[in-house]
Amino acid sequence: MSGLCGYLGTTEGAAVQHLLAGMAAPLVRFDDSPIRIAAAQRGGIAVAAAAGSASVHGSGGVLVAVWGRPLLNGCAENLAERFSALWQIHGAKACAALSGPFAVCAMAEPGGQLLLAIDRSGVHTMHYQQLTQGVLFGSSAAALQAHPMAVKTLDPQSIYNYLYFHTVPAPRTVFRGQRRLQPGEYVQYRHGHLETGQYWKMEYQEESNMSFGELKRQFLSTLEGSVRRSSGGARTGAFLSGGTDSSTLAGMLASVSGTAPRTYSIGFDVAGYDEMRYARIAARHFGADHHELYVTAGDVASAIPRLAAASDQPFGNSSAVPAYYCANMARADGVTRLLGGDGGDELFGGNERYAHQAVLSRYEQLPSAFRQVALEPLLFGLAGQLDLTMLRKARSYIEQALMPMPARLETYNLLQRYGPAEVLHADFLAGVDESGPIGQLNDCYWQGKGLSQINRMQTLDLRYTLADNDLRKVSLACELGGVEVAFPFLSDEMLAFSGRLSPKDKLNGTQLRYFFKRALRGYLPPAILRKKKHGFGLPFGHWLQRDAGLQGLVLDSLSDLKKRQIIRADFIDRLMRTLIAEHPAYHGTMVWVLMMLEQWLARSDAPVRK
Known part of the structure; x- marks a missing residue:
C-alpha cells in the first residue's frame, strides 16, 4: 500500500524521527518486501511517502507533497515544486490548477x-485531526493512526452512520474527532485555526444549445482522451461487467492502445446474478483478450477477513469481493492498472432510481385541490379498507410521492425499514442522533436548490454513492489485489462535459442515459445498450443458506458482535432464523453489513465511547 502522511506542530527532533517511522509502518501492511520512504522534515513539520507514489519538495521552510497521478496546469513534471510556488502566491486557490486524481499537502x-486537499471526485482520501500541538494528517486512516497522538476511540455516531449507509461518509470517520475531506474540498490550518472550504464544485447548465452531433463529438473525444491518460505508462486492463460503462471503456482501450484490450469478468453460478453472457458479447465485439472467473462461496469466505483487515474503517459493500478477484486475475496476467467504469451512472443518468423518482414526482404536477380533496381521501379513506391490488399500488405510489426529497430515496433503507430501536441496543442508540444521516443527505441535496431533480440527485450520488462507496470499494479491492485503478469517466473534462448536458439528455421521461446511449449507437452492441444495469452484485444471501463454511464464519462473527452491546441479540437471532430465509437477497445485505462490522472491530483495539 502506498500513502502520504504527515504532521504540523511543535514536535521536534527524535519525536519527528519516531513520527516518520510510525507513518511508514502502514505502508507495508500487505507486502513484506522492504519499502523505501521519501521523507523531509524541518522543525515541527514532517511528511513521509512511499517512494514513487508521491512528489515531495522542500525548500525555504516550505514542504509540499503531492500523491497520485495529477497534472498541474496540464503538466506532470516537478509537481510538488511547482505547486509550492503556486501555493505561496495564491493560497488554497492553487488547488484548482491541479487536475486528475490527487491528494496534496x-x-x-x-x-x-498547512493546506490539505483532494481531487474533485474523491478518488484519493485525506484524513486529519486537530491536536493541541498542531494537525495530524494522512492519506489513509491507518497512516494517521500510526502516530501515538492519534485518537484511538471509535465514534458511535459514525458506527450508526455505517449501519445506515453501509460505509462511513465524509466528513466523519470511524474515529472520534478525526475527519476526512470531501471531493473538491481543502482544509487550511493557519495561526492555530482550522477551516475547510471548496476549491471546486460541480457546475450545471440546465439548458444546452448545442446540437446532438456536436455533443457526441465532444463526448467521444473527451472520453478517448480520458482513457488515453488513464492508461498511459502502465500495462493496463479493464473491468468488464458487460454493462454500458465497462464495455465502452474496453472499446476505448482497444482504440488508444492499438491492441486487444485485456478485460476481466466475474461470474456467479446462481440464477439471476450471472451476467457473463453480456461480458462475452462485449469482449467479442472489441476483440478483447478476455479473462473470466466464477467466484464461489468459498472464495467469499476467504476474502472476507482480508477485506476487513485492509479497510480503514467498517465497509459493507459486498461487491468488493468480485472486484478483488478481478484485480487478482489482472495482476496474475501482468496487468498493473485497471480501468473502472465508476461514475458513468452518476454523470449520465444511469441509475434506475432516477426514473423511479421521476415517476413519483409527476404526482406533484397534479392540481393540489384534486389531490387533497378528491384523490387522497378516496384512496386512504373510503377505499382504504379494500385490499385490491390496484388500490394497494395506488396508495403505495401516493405515500411515496408525498415524502419530500431526499428522504424519499431512503424508502428501502434497511436500518430505517427495520427500525433503529429494533436493531440497536438501547444504550447505544441513546448516544447517537438518529436524524444525522438524513440531515447529511438534506444538506447535500439542497445545495443544488434551483436545479432540476436529476441534477440534484446527481450531486447527491457523486458524494454518497460514488466518493463514499463505489470508489472506496474498487480502490480497496485493487489495493488488496496489487494493482492500480483509474476511473476515466471521472476525469475533470468528463465532469465538465456532464455539467453541460441538459437534464433531458440524462433522463428523457423514464429513459435512462438518453444522450449516452444515443451517442454510442453503432459503437456498442445492441444487446448491451438494451440490457438493464447489474454489475458485480454478490449472491451472498443465497450462498449463506447452503454453504456450511460461509455460515460458520457469519455465525461466529455475529455471535461476537452480540457481546459488544451495539446490536440487539434478539434482532440478530431473528435475522438469521427467519428473515434471511424469507428474502435472501434483501436481508442478506444486513447480514453482510453486520458481519463486516464485527470483522473490522475485531481487528481494531479502539473502544467505542458511549
Missing part, C-alpha cells in the same frame, strides 16, 4: 501554515 514553518 503543503506546509510552511512561518506561522505554522
